[in-house]
Every structure is written in structure tokens, then in C-alpha cells.
Amino acid sequence: xxxxxxxxxxxxxxxxxxxxxxxxxxxxxxxxxxxxxxxxxxxxxxxxxxxxxxxxxxxxxxxxxxxxxxxxxxxxxxxxxxxxxxxxxxxxxxxxxxxxxxxxxxxxxxxxxxxxxxxxxxxxxxxxxxxxxxxxxxxxxxxxxxxxxxxxxxxxxxxxxxxxxxxxxxxxxxxxxxx
Ligand SMILES: [Zn+2]
Ligand SMILES: [Zn+2]
Ligand SMILES: [Zn+2]
Ligand SMILES: [Zn+2]
Numbered sequence: 001x002x003x004x005x006x007x008x009x010x011x012x013x014x015x016x017x018x019x020x021x022x023x024x025x026x027x028x029x030x031x032x033x034x035x036x037x038x039x040x041x042x043x044x045x046x047x048x049x050x051x052x053x054x055x056x057x058x059x060x061x062x063x064x065x066x067x068x069x070x071x072x073x074x075x076x077x078x079x080x081x082x083x084x085x086x087x088x089x090x091x092x093x094x095x096x097x098x099x100x101x102x103x104x105x106x107x108x109x110x111x112x113x114x115x116x117x118x119x120x121x122x123x124x125x126x127x128x129x130x131x132x133x134x135x136x137x138x139x140x141x142x143x144x145x146x147x148x149x150x151x152x153x154x155x156x157x158x159x160x161x162x163x164x165x166x167x168x169x170x171x172x173x174x175x176x177x178x179x
Contacts, residue, residue, distance in 0.1 A: 049062050050062075052064050052066070052067040053067075054067060054070060054071065054074075054075075056071070056074075056075045056077075057074065057075070059074070072092075079092050080092075082094050082096070082097040083097075084097060084100060084101060084104075084105075086101070086104075086105045086107075087104070087105075089104070102122075106122075109122050110122075112124050112126070112127040113127075114127060114130060114131065114134075114135075116131070116134075116135045116137075117134065117135070119134070136152075139152050140152075142154050142156070142157040143157075144157060144160060144161065144164075144165075146161070146164075146165050146167075147164065147165075149164070
């Protein structure tokens with residue numbers, strides 16, 4: 001009996017103190033939302049924005065950094081050009097020049113040579129493809145069960161069966177059960 005009374009009292013006093021705290025927290029949340037709203041208004045609706053106008057076109061930017069970026073990309077201002085020393089190619093990014101030299105002038109290319117012929121490839125994937133198609137390496141063979149014919153793909157084997165053995169290959173398996 002004594003215990004029940006005690007907990008009831010605690011519950012009441014707890015409820016009494018929590019209530020005002022909750023309301024103040026709600027107020028804080030509203031203030032926070034209002035502040036975020038102001039920021040949103042500035043960025044989305046251009047309120048209090050200092051504009052930086054481009055002197056070469058009618059473009060306007062909200063920050064000097066953006067304007068510099070615009071000038072660089074649209075008017076090629078302050079661009080450090082990376083020119084190819086082997087042709088007239090130039091680009092704004094050093095990595096692009098590297099890729100250009102690699103693909104057009106074969107510079108810095110690590111060659112992958114075929115050990116079965118004199119063929120060379122720029123990537124291991126290309127070499128594997130070459131080996132598969134020219135030297136039948138790593139080919140999974142699909143053998144015909146009606147003759148000695150072998151194909152490199154299931155599609156080819158189906159084609160072969162259709163044309164040579166008049167078999168219409170259907171992918172569904174028929175399961176006949178006799179009772
Ligand atoms: Zn401009
Ligand atoms: Zn070049
Ligand atoms: Zn080869
Ligand atoms: Zn066959």
C-alpha cells in the first residue's frame with residue numbers, strides 16, 4: 001500500500017515538472033525552423049544577395065568564386081592549357097592530356113603482348129578478348145550431342161542444331177509423367 005502511494009506521488013510530480021520543459025523545447029524548434037527559412041530565402045529566392053556580374057556576358061553569380069569558375073569554363077580565362085607536344089591537341093585538365101597521349105600517341109601505355117602471336121593490346125581485358133577469339137583460349141565449348149560439332153556459345157549451338165539436325169531448341173523442359 002505504502003509503495004503504491006509513493007510511485008503515484010512520483011508520477012504526479014514528474015508530470016508537473018516535464019510539462020513546461022516540453023513547451024520551451026517546442027518554441028526552440030520553431031525558432032530553429034525560422035532561421036533555416038531565412039537561409040533558404042537567401043539561397044533560393046536571391047534575397048540580400050550581392051551579385052557578381054560577368055564583364056564578358058550577361059551571366060551573374062552569387063559569389064566571386066562562382067564567377068571565376070564561370071569565366072574559366074565559358075570564356076577560357078585563367079585557364080592553364082595543357083598542350084600536347086605531339087599534335088595540336090590542348091585541354092584544360094592535365095589528366096585529359098595524359099589520357100589523350102595514351103590513346104592517340106601510345107605514350108606510357110603498358111603493352112600486354114600475346115604469347116601466341118605478335119599481337120599487342122593496351123589492356124589485359126583486350127588481350128583476353130583477343131586470345132579468346134583468335135586462339136580459342138578460355139573458351140567454354142558447347143558440344144553438340146548429335147555430332148562432333150563444337151560451338152563457343154550456347155546460341156551458336158542452338159543455331160547449329162536447328163540448321164543441321166532440324167531440331168527446334170526450346171528452353172522449357174517438358175516433364176512427362178506416366179502413371
Ligand atoms: Zn560570362
Ligand atoms: Zn597529341
Ligand atoms: Zn594472339
Ligand atoms: Zn551437331
